[in-house]
Amino acid sequence: MGTVPNVGRERPRLYLISPPEIDLDTFETAFREALAGGDVACFQLRLKDRPATEIIAATKRLMPIAEQAGVAFLLNDDVELARELTVDGVHVGQDDMPYKKARALLGPDAIIGVTCKNSKHLAMTAGEAGADYVAFGAFFPSTTKAETVKADPEILGWWSETTLIPSVAIGGITVENAEILLKSGADFLAVSSGVWDFESGPKDAVAAFNQVIDKVMTSW
Ligand SMILES: Cc1ncc(COP(=O)(O)OP(=O)(O)O)c(N)n1
Numbered sequence: 777m778g779t780v781p782n783v784g785r786e787r788p789r790l791y792l793i794s795p796p797e798i799d800l801d802t803f804e805t806a807f808r809e810a811l812a813g814g815d816v817a818c819f820q821l822r823l824k825d826r827p828a829t830e831i832i833a834a835t836k837r838l839m840p841i842a843e844q845a846g847v848a849f850l851l852n853d854d855v856e857l858a859r860e861l862t863v864d865g866v867h868v869g870q871d872d873m874p875y876k877k878a879r880a881l882l883g884p885d886a887i888i889g890v891t892c893k894n895s896k897h898l899a900m901t902a903g904e905a906g907a908d909y910v911a912f913g914a915f916f917p918s919t920t921k922a923e924t925v926k927a928d929p930e931i932l933g934w935w936s937e938t939t940l941i942p943s944v945a946i947g948g949i950t951v952e953n954a955e956i957l958l959k960s961g962a963d964f965l966a967v968s969s970g971v972w973d974f975e976s977g978p979k980d981a982v983a984a985f986n987q988v989i990d991k992v993m994t995s996w
């Protein structure tokens with residue numbers, strides 16, 4: 777099993793998701809700024825419906841930056857490409873390659889996370905199969921992904937009492953609405969537009985998310 781950098785339910789951490797389309801030069805700058813803003817555990821390259829050549833070019837440019845900052849680099853959807861590019865891990869949804877097949881292809885050390893929407897059953901299945909994290913969402917309306925299932929923060933509390941496998945909360949998360957998810961038991965906040973579209977830039981966004989995390993931690 778891969779090691780998600782938050783096992784043991786310590787301080788919740790940020791998990792950055794790329795926009796679905798990027799200009800690589802512009803995004804490289806934004807990515808460097810975000811990583812300069814504070815603690816980030818993971819980055820997922822989520823380029824939707826883009827040619828493999830573009831995903832390969834982005835991985836080759838961005839993965840060394842993530843590595844330098846100690847941030848795990850995951851690919852969305854494409855397990856074969858993840859293997860070819862030797863990234864740290866992959867995120868698979870319910871319509872993507874099944875977890876077990878992904879694990880067989882990537883081996884024991886890869887981080888593999890699974891979308892579980894708002895389903896306790898999907899989470900139990902993924903957890904029992906060996907997923908390194910389960911992702912619940914969308915907790916809030918998202919401008920990044922059109923079709924989502926509405927998730928209830930209660931599922932994060934249930935999961936944290938049921939198992940030690942980390943949970944990732946996703947979907948429309950902003951500095952303003954993150955607190956409820958942290959208080960409910962999220963181990964990671966997966967955020968796209970809440971960072972890249974933050975008014976004063978991605979560096980300030982990452983700093984602000986970390987402040988919210990610290991505030992919730994000190995009030996526990
Ligand atoms: C961390 C994380 N959680 C959920 C998703 C959504 O995955 P999926 O349901 O396969 O949808 P797409 O992202 O592929 O559109 C994710 N990517 N990352």
Ligand SMILES: Cc1ncsc1CCOP(=O)(O)O
Nearest residue numbers: 918920921947948967968969
């Ligand atoms: C990939 C994904 N899965 C559920 S919502 C979502 C999009 C996350 O992006 P944002 O943080 O901008 O809502």
Ligand SMILES: [Mg+2]
Nearest residue numbers: 853868869872
């Ligand atoms: Mg997917």
